[in-house]
Amino acid sequence: MFTATQEVNQGGLGLSFELWQMPNILLLVPTKDAVATTFLSKRWRFVWTMLPRLDYKEANDNSDVESKSVWWFLDESMRFHKAPFLERLLIQLGPQCPVDVDPVKWFAKAVASRVRWLSFNLLWKSKPIRMPKSIYVCKTLGRLTLANKILVDVPHQVSLPSLTELDLSCVVYKDEDSHASSRCGWETVQRETAQAQHLGNTTRHATYMGHIGMWPNLTQKLAQELRIATSFIYYPKILIPSNVGHSNRLLSSCPALKRLKVIRDKRIDDNVRKFSVKVPSLLKLEYSADKIFQEEDDDTDRSLVIDTPNLLSLDIDTLGHSCSVEYMPHLVIAEIDVEFYLNENILRSLSSVKYLVLFPFDTILFPWPKVVINYSRLVECTIYLSDQDMCESLAVFLSYFSKLRVFMVDTRVEIGQPANHDSAIWNQPSSVPKCLSSHLEIFEWDGYRGREYEKELIRYILENSKCLKTAGIAPNPTFSGEEKQKMMEELESMHRVSTSSVLLSSAQMLFGDVYDDQQL
Structure with a gap:
């Protein structure tokens, strides 16, 4: 068996380690410092090109208008990066980024490298851009974050069987249905989940081997192993009818989705009025509509629909949106900060909760509807009162909580009195x-x-x-x-x-x- 043990002399001391561990050593420093090791010696020249995790971040403000964008470093270093498997690619481009460049091409390369965690925060001064279509059919992608100047334009063929965490922050959707869930094609997606899990195990093993891919003979052997291991796997693509919109297509293609975070900026028309979350596998949902508009701003046409029967954690923070929530029998914790009236539908949907945090706005919470709702599992409640x-x-509020053990009230903030x-x-x-x-x-x-x-x-x-x-x-x-x-x-x-x-x-x-x- 080949062992790549080498001796490196440093200060007269012999330090022994295996060469395939060298990229792991570079994970302890920022990406820019790891790339700089190419100038240390011939031994280190190409080590950084096998890094499984890459982070490129720049400031998101205009405090230093003369500072050079990280784009140039990103563009050049990604040209030379050769790792066959990528655990993480995080890119944040600020206002300094030139608007005539193509950052999404490197995400296409990441997908080809079977990326697991992808994060893109674009804050440049140009219009929103589309991500490559290959992202929406990436079998290995487990975590995806899209933020700001990004247009969510989901193709008709979409499948993300391994995706467990999705973060959509202040993005723009191509149309009304670009985000939410549709039942169409759900069974087909579920069949892919088990197949993707097998591929995940294979690629994790290959990632370990990939660190030694700088030697040609081992690279060929690695490629051969992967072809054999994955040759029997069939991944049917899901063809969703054109009348199902982009957001519907996105969530419906994620049968393993566990955590969803959505932030909407009211300064931006994101082309969605009815935001629907219908994901049977979802365990944690965070939904926030930015509270920056004054009272005269009309936002009453926006609504939120939640149908997540297995949800454990719910966090809603919004003004002006109406809300429809299906019963969540497994709900453990809920944090509700809303401006609209908490009607019977919402109160009943929360009745299985164990830990409840309420931020009632003025008199939207009291008096409660003239119905008896038993919160038999609730053991802790925190309520923030501004009135x-x-x-x-x-x-009266306490009479609904028969088994409450912890009750906390916060009246530090008072409005209009x-x-x-x-x-x-x-x-x-x-x-x-x-x-x-x-x-x-x-x-x-x-x-x-x-x-x-x-x-x-x-x-x-x-x-x-x-x-x-x-x-x-x-x-x-x-x-x-x-x-x-x-x-x-x-x-x-x-x-x-x-x-x-x-x-x-x-x-x-x-x-x-x-x-x-x-x-x-």
């Missing part, structure tokens, strides 16, 4: 919510202002939470130290039915740290 008048509905506003009236519920009498262990309030109805609500929770372990109340940061001290003394004097409970200071509070969705 203190909504505090009076929090007790004077500091002395105290118009809300506390109305004690006719019955104690079950979560207070049987389950609530942690209660925290950040941004407390000492208003009468705030006091009464906190008093009510402390007097009825039999299982309470800790209560943390943090006065609003606008108050002086003396005012905060007076508030805390008043809270300390309130009766707590749970004699073992402890009143925490703001420094001891857990706010926002109880659950981390990265656990998913």
